[in-house]
Amino acid sequence: MEELKQRILKDGRNLGRGILKVDGFINHQVDPALMDACGREFARRFKDVGATKILTAEISGIAPAIATALHLGLPVVYARKNKPITMPDQVFLTLAPSHTKGVMVELIISPEYLQSGERILIIDDFLASGSTIQGLVRLAQTAGSSLVGIGALIEKTFEGGRDLLRPLGVPIESLACITSMDGDQIIFGGCD
Amino acid sequence: MEELKQRILKDGRNLGRGILKVDGFINHQVDPALMDACGREFARRFKDVGATKILTAEISGIAPAIATALHLGLPVVYARKNKPITMPDQVFLTLAPSHTKGVMVELIISPEYLQSGERILIIDDFLASGSTIQGLVRLAQTAGSSLVGIGALIEKTFEGGRDLLRPLGVPIESLACITSMDGDQIIFGGCD
Numbered sequence: 001m002e003e004l005k006q007r008i009l010k011d012g013r014n015l016g017r018g019i020l021k022v023d024g025f026i027n028h029q030v031d032p033a034l035m036d037a038c039g040r041e042f043a044r045r046f047k048d049v050g051a052t053k054i055l056t057a058e059i060s061g062i063a064p065a066i067a068t069a070l071h072l073g074l075p076v077v078y079a080r081k082n083k084p085i086t087m088p089d090q091v092f093l094t095l096a097p098s099h100t101k102g103v104m105v106e107l108i109i110s111p112e113y114l115q116s117g118e119r120i121l122i123i124d125d126f127l128a129s130g131s132t133i134q135g136l137v138r139l140a141q142t143a144g145s146s147l148v149g150i151g152a153l154i155e156k157t158f159e160g161g162r163d164l165l166r167p168l169g170v171p172i173e174s175l176a177c178i179t180s181m182d183g184d185q186i187i188f189g190g191c192d
Numbered sequence: 193m194e195e196l197k198q199r200i201l202k203d204g205r206n207l208g209r210g211i212l213k214v215d216g217f218i219n220h221q222v223d224p225a226l227m228d229a230c231g232r233e234f235a236r237r238f239k240d241v242g243a244t245k246i247l248t249a250e251i252s253g254i255a256p257a258i259a260t261a262l263h264l265g266l267p268v269v270y271a272r273k274n275k276p277i278t279m280p281d282q283v284f285l286t287l288a289p290s291h292t293k294g295v296m297v298e299l300i301i302s303p304e305y306l307q308s309g310e311r312i313l314i315i316d317d318f319l320a321s322g323s324t325i326q327g328l329v330r331l332a333q334t335a336g337s338s339l340v341g342i343g344a345l346i347e348k349t350f351e352g353g354r355d356l357l358r359p360l361g362v363p364i365e366s367l368a369c370i371t372s373m374d375g376d377q378i379i380f381g382g383c384d
Contacts, residue, residue, distance in 0.1 A: 021278040028279070029269045029305040030254075032262040058251050059270075062222075066255055070224040077221045078251075085293075086213040087220070101277075113221040 001041050001175040004153065005188050007034060008176055014184050018128070018156060026125055026153065027060045038175055039067025042123060042151045045173045046072070049148040051121035053077060055114070055136050057107055064153050065123040074121075077114060079107040079136060088112070092142050096135030099128050107135045109143070116144030127152035127174055130161025137168065154178065155191055162191070193233050193367040196345065197380050199226060200368055206376045210320070210348060218317055218345065219252045230367055231259025234315060234343045237365045238264070241340040243313035245269060247306070247328050249299055256345050257315040266313075269306060271299040271328060280304070284334050288327030291320055299327045301335070308336030319344035319366055322353025329360060346370065347383060354383070 013021040025031040042064070054076045056065035062078050069076045083091065083106075092109045114120075120140040122133055133150055140147055147170050155162065155174035158181070162172055172191075179189030205213040217223040234256070243264065248257035249271045261268045275283060275298075284301045306312075312332045314325055325342060332339055339362050347354065347366035350373070354364055364383075371381035 015278060019277065023276075023278050023302065024305065027276070028272060028302060029267055030258060030261070031267055032258050033265070035258065036262055059254070059272075062251070062254050063258055066222060066224050066227065066258065069222070070228055073225070075221055075223055080220060080251075084215075084219070085211065086207060086215050110215065110220060113216065 001038065003034065003037055004176045007031075008154070008186060012186060014181050014186050016184075018159065018181055020154065020156070020178070020181065020186070022154070026063065030063050035063045035067040038064055038153055039069075039071050041175060042068040042173065043071030046121055046149045046151065046171070049121060049171065050119050051148050052119045053114075053121070055079070055120050055122050055140060056124055057081075057132055057136060061124040064125055068121075068123050068151070077109060079109050079139065081105050081107065083108050092139045094135045094138045094142075096132050097129075099131070107132070107139060109139050111143065114139065114143040114145060118143070118145040119148045120145045121149045121151065122147065123151045125153050127155040127161045127172070128159040130159075130164040133161065133165060137165075149173070156181070157189065157191065193230065195226065195229055196368045199223075200346070200378060204378060206373050206378050208376075210351065210373055212346065212348070212370070212373065212378070214346070218255065222255050227255045227259040230256055230345055231261075231263050233367060234260040234365065235263030238313055238341045238343065238363070241313060241363065242311050243340050244311045245306075245313070247271070247312050247314050247332060248316055249273075249324055249328060253316040256317055260315050260343065269301060271301050271331065273297050273299065275300050284331045286327045286330045286334075288324050289321075291323070299324070299331060301331050303335065306331065306335040306337060310335070310337040311340045312337045313341045313343065314339065315343045317345050319347040319353045319364070320351040322351075322356040325353070326356060329357075341365070348373070349381065349383065
């Protein structure tokens with residue numbers, strides 16, 4: 001998606017070691033018009049998968065997931081990383097390694113909002129190693145839901161996440177695929 | 193706002209001790225159409241305050257803030273509770289007591305995205321004791337920004353937050369004001 005790529009080139013920063021800073025328009029400051037455009041594009045790409053719910057992980061998945069959900073007319077559930085007091089004691093919980101924090105984080109969903117028979121579309125900000133998305137897939141599967149698609153705003157193809165997720169057999173759509181971040185460069189390329 | 197009140201009565205739950213569970217449409221599962229309607233209403237109420245940026249706190253402020261920002265055509269900044277590695281070492285940081293966790297949490301904003309001269313509209317999910325919003329106000333003031341308005345989806349008038357914030361002299365708008373949660377009731381009333 002050209003608009004997102006141009007914004008990454010203009011306001012993104014390669015901090016080295018594969019870390020892309022997009023705090024100016026996605027992860028700390030958010031450009032709602034850009035998110036809305038990305039949501040519209042995800043909605044277009046996933047309009048025929050028959051999703052009944054969008055699943056994401058707090059925190060930075062929330063903005064793109066809600067934008068997509070608005071265009072598809074679907075509810076969003078975001079996995080929590082800490083169990084709030086409003087959540088029942090019995091939950092779906094899995095662990096996923098945090099790419100940027102170097103620790104394992106919990107992904108927690110209340111069974112109230114993830115039920116058997118749902119058709120889940122996962123939307124997140126990044127597809128890198130794929131481990132967070134794989135954690136969301138485990139939660140959906142544990143609930144007896146079926147996965148129908150995976151979308152990410154930005155994919156770092158050199159981290160191998162797509163290879164990890166491909167066996168799931170669902171469409172994987174990224175709006176901007178970065179094939180190299182050597183030096184201080186940000187190089188876009190094909191997503192496959 | 194009648195649509196929000198009806199939804200609270202239908203899907204909200206009074207868990208006792210002043211805790212209102214709205215996990216089914218705001219805080220864990222999100223109804224994007226309802227958020228969009230709330231955002232449109234905030235945009236209508238704050239259209240003349242001259243805001244240049246919307247400020248909120250992760251996590252559950254993000255959805256209403258982005259919905260409002262889309263209708264006002266403004267960027268959103270959400271205060272982080274943990275400093276990500278993409279953030280510079282010098283930050284704006286304040287502490288605020290977490291109502292539901294019983295501990296102090298950090299609210300952190302990068303100076304890159306909160307600058308002197310901005311006109312800040314704060315949007316959050318709840319106005320209860322007002323301490324989180326007061327923390328956001330401190331951050332805005334420290335940055336040299338001016339506050340132009342405060343909006344909350346749901347206000348619990350019996351927790352006194354409005355009295356705390358009134359001396360700031362800006363419009364305070366809540367879309368649903370709960371005046372009593374005695375027993376298992378949820379009673380709406382006037383916001384002042």
